[in-house]
Amino acid sequence: MVLFGRELEQKRLAELVDGVGERGGALLVRGEPGVGKSALVATVRRQLGPSRTTILTATGAEPEQHLPYAGLNQLLYPLRDTTTALPATQRTALRTALGLVDGPAPQTYLVGLAVLNLLSETAATTPLVLLLEDVHWLDRATQDVLAFLARRVESEPVVLIATARDDEPTRLDDLPSLTLRPLPPEDAEELLDHVAPDLASEARKRILQDAAGNPLALTELPAARTGPLDHAFAARVAELPEATRTNLLVAALNDSTSLAETLKATGTDALGPAAGLVEVDATTVTFRHAMTRAAIVRSATPAARRAAHHALAATLTEPGRRAWHRAAATTGTDETVAAELEAAAGDARRRGGVAAAIAALEEAARLSETDLRRADRMLQAADLAVESGRRDVVDRLLAAASTMHLTPRQRALVTWLPTGFDDGVREGAAGASELATLAGTVARDGDLDLAMRIFWSTAMRCFWIEPGALARERITAIADELPVDPADPRMVAIAAYVTPLTRGAEVVAALRELADRTTDPTVIRFLGSAALQVGAFDLAARFSLAAQPGLRAEGRLGLLSRALAVQAWSHARLGDLAAALPAAEEAGRLAHETRQPYMVGLARAVQAEIAALRGDHELAEKLAAEAERVGLAAGARPVLATVQLARGLAALGAGRHADAVAALLRVFDPADPAYQLALRCYVVAELAEAAVHCDRADVVRGLITELEQAPTTSPALHHGLRYARAVLASDEDAEELFRVALQADLTGWPLERGRLQLAFGEWLRRRRRAAESRPVLRAARETFDALGVTASSDRAARELRAAGEVTPDREPDALGDLTAHELNIAQLAAEGLTNREIGQRLYLSHRTVSTHLHRIFPKLGISARGELGAALRREG
Secondary structure, eight states: OOOTTOHHHHHHHHHHHHTTTTOOEEEEEEESTTSSHHHHHHHHHHHHHHHHOEEEEEEOOGGGTTSTTHHHHHHHGGGTTOGGGSOHHHHHHHHHHTTSSOOSOOOHHHHHHHHHHHHHHHHTTSOEEEEEEOGGGSOHHHHHHHHHHHTTOTTTTEEEEEEEETTSOOTTTTSOEEEOOOOOHHHHHHHHHHHOTTOOHHHHHHHHHHHTTOHHHHHHHHHHOOSSHHHHHHHHHHTSOHHHHHHHHHHHHOSSOBHHHHHHHHSOOOOGGGTTTEEEOSSBEEESOHHHHHHHHHHSOHHHHHHHHHHHHHHOOOHHHHHHHHHHTOOSOOHHHHHHHHHHHHHHHHTTOHHHHHHHHHHHHHHOSSHHHHHHHHHHHHHHHHHTTOHHHHHHHHHHHTTSOOOHHHHHHHHHGGGGSGGGOSTTOOOHHHHHHHHHHHHHTTOHHHHHHHHHHHHHHHHHSOOOHHHHHHHHHHHHHSSSOTTSHHHHHHHHHHOTTTTHHHHHHHHHHHTTTOOOHHHHHHHHHHHHHTTOHHHHHHHHHHHHHHHHHHTOHHHHHHHHHHHHHHHHHHTOHHHHHHHHHHHHHHHHHTTOHHHHHHHHHHHHHHHHHTTOHHHHHHHHHHHHHHHHHHTOHHHHHHHHHHHHHHHHHTTOHHHHHHHHHGGGOTTSTTOOTTGGGGOHHHHHHHHHTTTOHHHHHHHHHHHTTOOOOOHHHHHHHHHHHHHHSOHHHHHHHHHHHHHSOOTTOHHHHHHHHHHHHHHHHHTTOHHHHHHHHHHHHHHHHHHTOHHHHHHHHHHHHHTTOOOOOOOOOGGGGSOHHHHHHHHHHHTTOOHHHHHHHHTOOHHHHHHHHHHHHHHHTOOSGGGHHHHHHHHO
16 A cells, blocks of 8 residues: 555655665655555555564553653564563563563663664564654653664564654664655545545645645544544544543543453443544553543533543552542642652662653642752752753753752752753852861761762862862861772862862872772772772772672662773773774763763873874874863863873874963963863873974973872873983983883883883984884884884884884784774674673674674685684784
8 A cells, every 4th residue: 555645754664664685774754644654664564564574563552651651662562571681680680671570770771782682673574663752642661762772673584663753762773764744735635535535626626735745634534524633533532421531531541451451440331332532452441542532531620530530540459540530639748649759760860760750749749748858859850850861851840949948958949950060060050168068967967878978079070070179178178078098089089079189199008008999880880980080090990890890780880880981991002903993982872872061072082192192193083072062061071181192192203392382281271271180180191292302392391390299109190201301311321211210110001111112212212322222123113013003003114214224014903894883792702791781781782793793704805703712812
């Protein structure tokens, strides 16, 4: 069957589903109500037929939005008995989300991975098509899982087709989309003539005008002889018997399609006259169109709607659903119902339904009998909304709560909660000094847990923005008064963020003490960030790597992206580009998926740094510009500082030393948005190297004198200072300073060793000590070749030739043909992980991993998995 005026749209959908056996894909079909979205999907479904594919369906309904994973329950109902093959953690997460077992609250992304693997296994025998209608009315938890799936089905025999109204936002809005427009006049006339060939001329003209090209209106209005379309549906309902209207209203307001519930609530079975509006089978009652359902509810009186909700509440045994219907039947306040909704919020939270919990708490607040309880429930909802990235909800709730008489704790929450977005880097959020004062007050009032949460926000603000020296001193003084052991990991991390230099020595010592006795992945993750602040990049890489297995297992992809970003930043500074590159790529991808724009910017900036070290200056500038746009939007200083580092490295590699100095000096200028108190300390070597080549050494000497006074044992800072002293020294002192620097413990810091060797070799050659320079330069080149630091390797080769040694050209790097994502998969496979284990680690299905490996082998010139290790070692 060909739909009127929809040939091109049909063709696009047909192409998508026809290729499902070879590839997957996702598409969001948008359009106004009645424009033909459901008809188009139904036509595709008929064309598929039962033999070619397995089809799973779910349809969003407005009353079900507050039920966590209601849509996912619909979609996976035919597969409910096939979850046993999933890994235990995934199986538990999925079954908990679906309400089949009790378990710890599952992370959305862990549920998503479980669903991805479940669908992948199902599709292994028969390609799979997911048809999802009215996704704007699916519960948010289901939408989040669907968005996760849609990003990952490309390599699976799975196609996802969703429909949504064009004026309703969804979590799938990033998908490729197809927008259905009203039919053009000639197609509208053809459809109307097909539906009602005997219409009188005037009626035909009026219907064409009222329908405005809407296919459903063109189909329904000839029978109703009224307009607009919603009035036509209401008019049809008004003509039905009263008992039928009551049955329809109960069914329309029910958050289930259960026929038994509808009949029990009404006490009658009077749906027969509504056959054209609903479909009834042995167990369910469903509406033929969402507009019918909406028209039924809209046309009922408020009293009738309340009575229908009350009747439903009386029939239900599930506490959460019953509470919602009782709330809808209540006018005014009712503390008993409010408490039931608060309990329902707890149940939703335990299933991972954060959005459902927020909605229940908001409704509970509306029914609360006192301002104290109302504000408390609003603030609980706002706290959860911060966790799920719902800034609009937080702003609305806090604005309402601010008008009430609040307790000191509640006022503290109103001030602190907005800082939970983008690490507090947002207009209107409380400043770092204000937050520290607030934390101190809350601690004195006895709520130490909240005080520490607020103080952590304070510390994060000191990383992303610059509060100034006086504010840092005040924050430190307040921190010292908190009744918390200074060796507590939280206090160590806070000290690293607030006082990375003045207390750097204590922080480094504490981090080394904590390295072997901390197991919580969340704690390990922020210790990695703390290590980065104080320049202990070896520890930062170690902590961030150690945190990742736990964060992956728990599905905490937001925190995982941060751990990966720290790993990438640290490994890039250490020179381990083979580890830094895939970590930066995954950090950026997950940060985008979890809506953390500044972490996306930081990941892009690190990717720019890596590109500069590899000698790809064009790519480095492209990535730096992308990161800079993110950083400038809110003055995210770590992003902008890393951008200038990348530009400085690119300029150094191209021999543009004055440009390198200009870029790197920005990181040291307190008036520049790229200034960052901690990170400026870790680009000293690059700045000194550039300065000596363009007569700017005096500027750098002044900065070195200042940094030498810092009471810190920061490895990165002291490695940089030793390098700078050597390259800036007089001829009489330089050799000794180079040898002292090379004798330092550079275990795990190969880039620093290579940089020192190159600079020392150049110094020796320029003093006509060519024979002495050659082994030093040769060692430098070997180091840079091993690290993949192309620009420095080429420079060492030129110096070797100038010193009289013939050095072979560097072999082409086959790793350069791999994407960062492919490199990550190849490395994990070389370590011996199976496809399934790699998939669990990277939140992919094992079939997607297999597809990637088949692309990787030819790029590395190998044909078997067992050859990966040797190929990576050879190319590395």
